Amino acid sequence: MCAVGFDLFSRLDGSPATAEEVATELHLDDDAAFDFLNLLTAMGLLERSGEGRRAHFRTGAMAARHLSARDDGCLAGLLKVWNSRSYRMWANLETALRTGRQSSSAMGEDVSRQGLERFLATFDLSVHLRLCALGGQASVVAISAARMAPHLECITLEDPEAVPISRRQVAEAGLMDRVGVMIGNPATHPLPPADVYMLTTVLRRQDMAHRRLLLQRIFDVLPPQGVLVAIESWADAERCPNVPRMLSSLSFLLELGDPSEPTLAEFVAWCGEIGFRAFERLQLAGTCAAAIAYKSARAGSSASVSIDEKLVPVVRIERTTYRLQGGCSTD
Numbered sequence: 001m002c003a004v005g006f007d008l009f010s011r012l013d014g015s016p017a018t019a020e021e022v023a024t025e026l027h028l029d030d031d032a033a034f035d036f037l038n039l040l041t042a043m044g045l046l047e048r049s050g051e052g053r054r055a056h057f058r059t060g061a062m063a064a065r066h067l068s069a070r071d072d073g074c075l076a077g078l079l080k081v082w083n084s085r086s087y088r089m090w091a092n093l094e095t096a097l098r099t100g101r102q103s104s105s106a107m108g109e110d111v112s113r114q115g116l117e118r119f120l121a122t123f124d125l126s127v128h129l130r131l132c133a134l135g136g137q138a139s140v141v142a143i144s145a146a147r148m149a150p151h152l153e154c155i156t157l158e159d160p161e162a163v164p165i166s167r168r169q170v171a172e173a174g175l176m177d178r179v180g181v182m183i184g185n186p187a188t189h190p191l192p193p194a195d196v197y198m199l200t201t202v203l204r205r206q207d208m209a210h211r212r213l214l215l216q217r218i219f220d221v222l223p224p225q226g227v228l229v230a231i232e233s234w235a236d237a238e239r240c241p242n243v244p245r246m247l248s249s250l251s252f253l254l255e256l257g258d259p260s261e262p263t264l265a266e267f268v269a270w271c272g273e274i275g276f277r278a279f280e281r282l283q284l285a286g287t288c289a290a291a292i293a294y295k296s297a298r299a300g301s302s303a304s305v306s307i308d309e310k311l312v313p314v315v316r317i318e319r320t321t322y323r324l325q326g327g328c329s330t331d
Contacts, residue, residue, distance in 0.1 A: 003040060009059045009067040012046065016056035115284030116144055116200075119231065122282055123292070125149040125196070128227070132157065132194035134186050135202035139166035142179045145198070155180040155192050186214055191221045199230045203262045211262065212270055219274045219295065228276065228293040231284065234264045267291050 003009060006026050011017070017025075023033035037057045040046040045063040048055050059068055125131070125145065130153045133141040139162075142154035158166055158181060166181045173179070182192065186202075187210060197218045203211050218228055268279050268291075277297040282290040 002036075003045070004067060007069065008040075009045070009063045010069040012057055013059040013064050013068040013070050016049070016058040018054065018056055020053065022057070115231065115288045115290075116141060118284050119229070119282055119290045120144055120148045123229070123290075125152055128195035129153060130155070130194040131196040131198060132192055133198045133200070135198075135200040137200065138162075139169045139179070139181060141198055141200055143170060143173045143175060146175050146178050147173075153178055153180075155182060155194065157182050157184045157186055157189060157192070159183075159185070186217070191217055193221055193223075195223060195225070196227045196229065197222065199228070199232075201232060203230055203267070204232055212274075215270055216274050219271075219276065222295050224296055226295045228271070228295075230267060230291045230293075231288060232262065232291070233288050234262065234267070234291070264289070264291055267293075 008022070008026075011022070011025070019034035019037050020030060022028070022037060023030045026033070028036075034053065037046060038048070041048045041057065045060050045067070046057045047060050048057050050056050064070070125148060128149075129151070131142065131145050133139070133145070133154065133156045135141075138156035138158055142156050146152055146154045154175075156166060156179070160183050163181055163183050170176055170179045170181060182189075184190075199214075202214070206214065215228070222228065264281065271279070271293040276293040276295055278294040280292040280294075282292065284290060
């Protein structure tokens with residue numbers, strides 16, 4: 001976890017370095033860094049060429065695939081969240097499995113910047129004028145969207161303790177004239193009007209009733225051509241073997257006392273019952289995906305599921321059926 005925290009695997013992916021160079025860049029003790037790099041080599045995470053202190057270290061194939069930010073499948077961001085938020089709680093896994101109850105409170109949130117950038121680069125913001133961001137690092141979402149679409153006005157609704165930090169981030173980005181930061185609880189505070197609502201890791205942190213309530217409140221303030229985007233690590237309804245998703249589910253049991261992360265099919269069903277008419281999915285970095293709900297029907301919607309990495313139709317809403325077709329996916 002220390003190596004992930006240092007972004008060491010990204011640094012050494014394609015750019016080998018000596019222990020001394022790594023120690024200098026990361027402000028580490030020379031001897032400790034040398035032993036640390038050799039330990040990672042023995043574990044198969046790094047590869048070493050050369051002898052002694054002159055040896056160069058580079059990221060191994062497995063670490064390059066899963067722990068380097070240069071790869072789209074990088075899990076480093078998720079591991080950082082677990083390290084800062086959930087690591088200590090796993091000592092209570094036995095109790096949680098026996099009781100089905102949480103062992104501690106939730107701490108912190110994270111948004112994959114790589115995934116967010118991928119979404120904003122794919123989704124067409126040119127036809128929208130105002131975006132409201134809710135959830136984990138809402139200011140990061142708003143700032144990124146404002147930079148991507150210079151015409152766009154953005155606003156966030158955040159807890160009081162997060163507002164000073166968010167406003168400072170907006171000021172440092174030079175976007176105070178286009179990104180507003182409001183204090184409020186999305187469940188109770190009047191929601192500002194916007195063409196697009198973006199939720200980042202919001203639904204997973206609420207029970208069923210509050211999820212439906214929030215989606216209904218957003219639907220009510222969206223204009224006829226409005227769009228709702230929910231970025232989550234969606235649960236697999238069939239619980240197909242997938243290590244990151246299963247760990248994520250158990251993590252929420254430990255944190256929140258509820259292992260039931262929402263599935264994409266559930267999101268479609270809830271939104272369809274509320275009145276949204278068309279849906280799309282965009283696969284992002286790692287296990288995250290953006291589920292996109294349109295208030296108005298869109299031409300050419302399909303009822304089939306694709307796991308392609310581009311923006312694809314997911315489902316056509318029927319009168320009573322909100323069922324995703326397709327097999328189990330472990331992407």
